[in-house]
Amino acid sequence: MSETPERARPAERTLVSSALSGRPLIELRGVGRTYGQGVPVHALVGVDLTIHEGEFAAIVGPSGSGKSTLLGLIGLLDQPTTGTVLVDGVDMSRAGDRARTHQRARALGFVFQQFHLVPHLDAAANVETALLYRRLGRRRRRASAFEALDRVGLADRAHHRPVQLSGGEQQRVAIARALVTDPPIILADEPTGALDTANAALVLGLLESLPGEGRAVVMVTHDLDLAARAGRIISTRDGEVVDDAVAPAAVAP
Numbered sequence: 001m002s003e004t005p006e007r008a009r010p011a012e013r014t015l016v017s018s019a020l021s022g023r024p025l026i027e028l029r030g031v032g033r034t035y036g037q038g039v040p041v042h043a044l045v046g047v048d049l050t051i052h053e054g055e056f057a058a059i060v061g062p063s064g065s066g067k068s069t070l071l072g073l074i075g076l077l078d079q080p081t082t083g084t085v086l087v088d089g090v091d092m093s094r095a096g097d098r099a100r101t102h103q104r105a106r107a108l109g110f111v112f113q114q115f116h117l118v119p120h121l122d123a124a125a126n127v128e129t130a131l132l133y134r135r136l137g138r139r140r141r142r143a144s145a146f147e148a149l150d151r152v153g154l155a156d157r158a159h160h161r162p163v164q165l166s167g168g169e170q171q172r173v174a175i176a177r178a179l180v181t182d183p184p185i186i187l188a189d190e191p192t193g194a195l196d197t198a199n200a201a202l203v204l205g206l207l208e209s210l211p212g213e214g215r216a217v218v219m220v221t222h223d224l225d226l227a228a229r230a231g232r233i234i235s236t237r238d239g240e241v242v243d244d245a246v247a248p249a250a251v252a253p
């Protein structure tokens, strides 16, 4: 009898511009990214997008549609070919490497599909790598790393190296590493892509808990069931944002 087979019908969603009221953290204005010289690949064209405090946004779209490129630009890992990227109102697309590295270490935490842990370091030391840009004593760094591991339920795995951890545990270490600097924004590129269903649920549960702390989470995924749990779904196709919608539950009353 049901006539609502899709989880996230556009009609049930509200236009983003009028729905999100959190403070803007990152703003992309007319952002484009072209790769290559000979035959240029227009990976992104003319993207306008604002990420707000406390929101959980999913970026979805076919392979090659520009999701990772978009996340890399939001995360200051890459520079746009055209347009501007503002972080806290400051234009980072004109900033030098040092300023961008500093801003990245302060404001952003990253989680990748393949975890990207350092194999010869134990879990605690992996988490500590995120703090190396800070002027913290060794003991403070250690203590913060243990706190972050505790946060993701891995206090008892602090001295395990990645090879001694399951995929789900490795991804939780990566989340601890992303959180240890207390950044306002967490960016995740297919964070559950290499995990089984049970571990994927654990990792998603952790990510879902972060907007409640005022952090913004932006997650690239090709899994529409995961995306449906985000408050906002940004859809890319051929380098453009073709849809951007907020679920009713994500709109403040």
Ligand SMILES: Nc1ncnc2c1ncn2[C@@H]1O[C@H](COP(=O)(O)OP(=O)(O)O)[C@@H](O)[C@H]1O
Pocket (backbone or CB within 6 Å): 035, 036, 041, 042, 043, 061, 062, 063, 064, 065, 066, 067, 068, 069, 070
């Ligand atoms: N470093 C690069 N050099 C050249 N082309 C690239 C590079 N990175 C991505 N691209 C191209 O840009 C487009 C978008 O890629 P990407 O952002 O990785 O898409 P998605 O993450 O949605 O799969 C694709 O056509 C891809 O081949």
Ligand SMILES: [Mg+2]
Pocket (backbone or CB within 6 Å): 067, 068, 069
């Ligand atoms: Mg990708």
